[in-house]
Amino acid sequence: MLFLSISFGALLIFIVLWDAFETIVLPRRVTRRLRLARLFYRYTWLSYSAFVRSMFSGRRQENYLSYYGPLSLLFLLCVWATGLIVGFAMLQWGTGSGINSPDGTVGFTKDLYLSGTTFFTLGLGDVTPRTAVARIITAVEAGVGFGFLALVIGYLPLLNQSFSRREVNISLLDVRSGSPPTAAEMLRRHRHDHGMESLRQVFYEWERWAAELLESHLSYPVLAYFRSQHDNQSWLTCLTTILDASALVIVGVEGLNLQQARLTFAMARHAVVDLSQVFHCPPRKPNTDRLPPPELSRLRAFLAGSGIILKEGSAADQKLSELRQMYEPYVYSLSGYLCIPMPQWISERKHADNWQTSAWERKFGYPAAGLPEDIRDEHF
Secondary structure, eight states: HHHHHHHHHHHHHHHHHHHHHIIIIIIIIOOOOOOHHHHHHHHHHHHHHHHHHHOOOOHHHHHHTTTHHHHHHHHHHHHHHHHHHHHHHHHHHTTOOOOOOTOOOSSHHHHHHHHHHHHHHHHOSSSSEHHHHHHHHHHHHHHHHHHHHHHHHHHEEEEEEEHHHHHHHHHHHHHHHHTOOOHHHHHHHHHHHHTTHHHHHHHHHHHHHHHHHHHHHHOGGGGGGGGOSSOOOOHHHHHHHHHEEEEHHHHBBOOHHHHHHHHHHHHHHHHHHHHHHHHTTOOOOOSSSSHHHHHHHHHHHHHTTTTTBBSSSSHHHHHHHHHHHHHHHHHHHHHHTTOOOOOOOOOOOOOOOGOOOOOOHHHHHHHHGOGGGSSSSSSS
């Protein structure tokens, strides 16, 4: 039993430390399926999201789902800390519980108490190591605990910075493609003079955003569970909208540079595919077609009404279908797993943008934060 206790304790410590290293320190994707953090996130998310979806709907559902990201991070840190404390306690117990206690009794409970006070560097002194082996284990645990706390302190700001950088462009997309964003609205809002050059710049910026998203979410997958500030915005919705708009431009929109659209499409598609692998979401064919022929005809008519001509014909339709098949199955799988709705190609009805509304307006009937009416008209 003592040998098993030492072996299991050492193995538990190694598993936790290696998992923390891969999650916090290692700046690349880990492909191994059996990982403590991966198992923790997958099964806690599936259980939590299933419970929330069965109990709530609409905004309340989205609100409760947004709690998971920050809470899961705190619980994961607690799981790591508990594993290390139990592991070192088993080492102490397996080596004979060489400790001094006020009442003179020894056992696993006292070893666990000593391990906890040592790991968090409390130094209470009521239970102390007595033998040389116990002192060595205590000193090693104190060093591990200090290093673990230092990693956590450095880890949280990195996550916050990555989240903030991701959300900046999501907020900027609000005025460029509506709330929620759609590809048709993005093209329509760039129909004015010099708008096509502005759209090329938007594609360039979102190419870089997709690259940053890929790097940050591969290094810190927990960021995928962090929801955006508004219920009608998300990183997956915006990424899909950019893919939709890029696909339309590649098919053929008069006056647009295809090269930047191709580059943006390639980078965004790369992000979607790799992230679906991280979360073990194999590509799945959508249950319903997002753009059936009647909807595609309506999309063409909508764009034509804004002076944007989308290439027509069977060859153009086939090319658009092929482009969609390159990313939609991955987006659909991620959408189902993360409980994030997929965006439409064209809005069913007119939505006010997030910048055009406010809580004061809904409560007191004021114009959007005092904005003049001519700023809220159809100019956008």
